[in-house]
Amino acid sequence: MPAVWSPDTLLHQPGGEVWVGVTTPGTEIPARVEVIRNALVAAGHELVEAGRQDDTVLHPIHHPRLIAHLRDVHTEWLAAGFAEDPGQDRVVPYFFPTAAMLGPLPSQRAAAVHARAGQFCYDTMTLVGPGTYAAARAAVDCALSAVDLIGNGAPVVYALCRPPGHHVTRAAYGGSCYLNNAALAAQRLRQDGAAKVAVVDLDAHHGNGTAAIFYERADVFYGSVHVDPGAGWFPHVVGFADETGIGEGSGTTHNEPLSPGSDDAVWCEAVARLAESVAAFAAEAVVVSLGVDAAADDPESPLLVSADGYRTAGRMLGQLGLPSVVVQEGGYHLPSLGGLVCAYLDGHASGGDS
Numbered sequence: 001m002p003a004v005w006s007p008d009t010l011l012h013q014p015g016g017e018v019w020v021g022v023t024t025p026g027t028e029i030p031a032r033v034e035v036i037r038n039a040l041v042a043a044g045h046e047l048v049e050a051g052r053q054d055d056t057v058l059h060p061i062h063h064p065r066l067i068a069h070l071r072d073v074h075t076e077w078l079a080a081g082f083a084e085d086p087g088q089d090r091v092v093p094y095f096f097p098t099a100a101m102l103g104p105l106p107s108q109r110a111a112a113v114h115a116r117a118g119q120f121c122y123d124t125m126t127l128v129g130p131g132t133y134a135a136a137r138a139a140v141d142c143a144l145s146a147v148d149l150i151g152n153g154a155p156v157v158y159a160l161c162r163p164p165g166h167h168v169t170r171a172a173y174g175g176s177c178y179l180n181n182a183a184l185a186a187q188r189l190r191q192d193g194a195a196k197v198a199v200v201d202l203d204a205h206h207g208n209g210t211a212a213i214f215y216e217r218a219d220v221f222y223g224s225v226h227v228d229p230g231a232g233w234f235p236h237v238v239g240f241a242d243e244t245g246i247g248e249g250s251g252t253t254h255n256e257p258l259s260p261g262s263d264d265a266v267w268c269e270a271v272a273r274l275a276e277s278v279a280a281f282a283a284e285a286v287v288v289s290l291g292v293d294a295a296a297d298d299p300e301s302p303l304l305v306s307a308d309g310y311r312t313a314g315r316m317l318g319q320l321g322l323p324s325v326v327v328q329e330g331g332y333h334l335p336s337l338g339g340l341v342c343a344y345l346d347g348h349a350s351g352g353d354s
């Protein structure tokens with residue numbers, strides 16, 4: 001199976017995360033790309049380097065101000081002197097003008113770069129460094145180059161996207177994500193002729209960004225299995241079972257929140273229900289948001305899925321028989337990360353053959 005990657009995805013060095021006020025090393029690191037790439041090669045997948053896509057590809061999904069912010073904010077941060085005083089060379093927001101703060105007041109663009117950071121980023125964990133935008137754009141290139149290969153007749157293509165993307169909304173980033181690779185892939189599949197596209201999100205966390213982007217649309221289904229936000233997990237306030245879409249998008253969202261400690265049996269049953277929904281939706285193409293952080297060894301979630309579980313999920317989604325773009329999302333346990341990805345891809349390919 002073709003596997004699209006880009007060396008530029010290594011350029012993003014988050015330099016840690018700020019969580020509950022404390023700087024931690026962080027787990028969304030460049031080594032993730034290296035271990036996945038090595039596993040892909042060992043498994044015999046054909047590595048393809050992503051082609052450069054014009055910035056205009058972002059416009060159907062992301063607000064122009066978000067794109068400009070991500071492109072320019074680190075340069076402005078350095079120009080403002082924060083690297084020297086107080087000694088922070090990454091963009092870390094501290095001020096969040098929420099809807100509750102603003103009420104009926106209009107909101108202006110903040111003049112101060114340190115305030116502007118929180119107009120676009122909704123958490124303190126998602127830092128911007130010198131290579132962040134280049135890497136996020138390269139991840140988009142991977143996803144859209146994978147769609148191009150589908151257009152050339154490949155039945156399933158994997159995109160080694162890093163940083164991940166499913167937490168990014170139209171105008172806000174967070175959750176270690178900067179641009180929504182999966183949403184952009186789904187949009188491109190629509191533009192390339194698929195009347196209906198389904199996104200199936202297997203990451204341990206609800207993909208609130210993708211969900212929000214397509215919540216009111218009838219032409220793109222979003223289904224996700226994830227750890228129950230009601231049990232205290234990111235993204236905390238969304239991802240519940242009663243979120244099913246609104247307006248023209250009524251019925252096109254399907255969430256499967258699972259209790260912490262859920263294992264293969266429970267998780268695979270939920271994936272089967274998502275596959276049924278995709279079939280009922282009559283999707284003509286599917287984007288899989290392949291987070292493998294639902295694995296038992298992963299430090300970022302309490303789900304207990306195994307490589308066999310991911311292989312089974314792949315088989316079920318492959319059996320849909322649809323052109324498929326598999327986009328990398330989370331997955332942070334370096335020793336098992338590559339094997340989990342390959343297990344999924346192996347299952348998906350075998351499902352397509354049956």
Ligand SMILES: [Zn+2]
Nearest residue numbers: 203204205330
């Ligand atoms: Zn995740």
